[in-house]
Amino acid sequence: DEMPDSYFEMLNDLLTYNQRKRNSAAQVKECDFIKFHQDLEQEVQKTPSLSSAPSSRRTFRRTSSILISGSKDRHEAYIGFRKFELAVTTLLATLLSTEEYTSLLKAIEKKKEEEHSLPDMTGIAEGDEEDEDDEEEEETKVKQLSSAMEAKKKLNVLIVSTLKDILKDLGLVDIIEKIESLKNEEQYQTFSYHIKLLNQFSSGLGGAAGGGGGENNKENATPKSKVGRMSRASSVVVLGGKGSGKASRSTSVAVVNNGKELSKHQSFLEDAGVDKRKKLLKMQSTF
Structure with missing residues (x-):
């Protein structure tokens, strides 16, 4: 019809x-x-026909897969640098002596102060014929520079190449060679190393780290210096390679949290003992 x-x-x-x-x-x-x-x-x-729809869908899928592939590469780069960062921290925390470790923290703190200090702006006010607009512009630049440096200081990071320069100035060439032997080390020269990772191990130095202590040490330090030294020693396990495994990591956790772990095991054994005594009494009562 x-x-x-x-x-x-x-x-x-x-x-x-x-x-x-x-x-x-x-x-x-x-x-x-x-x-x-x-x-x-x-x-x-x-107009675009229906026959071209599958190809357009294939193009869309190909484009989306490229985006996913890029995200995957960025994620793998982050994971790779995270492993590199932990490996560098392990090398520094285990292979350096107490004096070398303290000197490194002081040198890092000094380098941070140099990078975060404002340049000398006294020459701005020396010009007698300088306009007010220029003065306001310079003041704005100084404020922006100050805020940027303050934000960078809060990040508490150091470029990997700068960290290697500090180690070179301290004469720690062996440590630099070990760092350079790590996987993809040349790709991470401009990456930001988190200094708080080193400050976590400075609690066992008895406050001898000087400027390396600071507020970050108060936040990241363990309650007792003894535990701090033990955790620093137990971090050697990370370098153990294939032989380390999960058991080594669990051992280091047990060392750091020794109080809690022992109390858990102790209460478990006590409960087991009570149950065993109850069973023995019940068996004796039957005879």
Whole structure:
């Protein structure tokens, strides 16, 4: 019922019984119904056809996979640097003596103060004929520089290449060679090393780290210096390679949290002893 009259006219031409009165195929192609669909097909060809939809979907999937691949690469780079950062911390915390470790923390603190100090701006006010607009502009620059340095100071980071320069100045060439032997070390020269990782191990030095202590040590330090020294010694396990495994890491956790772990085991043994005594009394009462 929904078909147009031109469709039935075409059928009438095609289904005429008498072949002499029946229109030829060329004549049928000239009917309104077929012409309408031919014109419609030409208009559709001018626009993206349905046949191109799968290719567009494939293009979209390929683009999205590229985006996912880029995100994956960035994530792998972050994970790789995180491992590198922990490896550097382990090398410094385990292979350096107490004096060398203290000297390193002091040198890092001194370097931070040099980087975060404002430049001498006294020359700004020396010009007698300087305009007020220029003075305001310079004051704005100083404020912006000060805020940027303050923000950088709060990050408490140091460029890896700068850390290596400090180690070189202290004569710790062996440590530098070990750091350079780490995987993908050359790719991390401009990455930011978190200094708080080193401050975590300075609690066992008895406050001898000088400027390396600071507020960060108060936040990251363990309650007792003894535990701090033990945790620093137990971090050697990280360098153990294949032989270390989960057991070594769990051992270091047990050392750091020795009080809690012992109390848990002690209460467990006490409960087990009580249950055993109850069973013995119950067996004796049956005889």
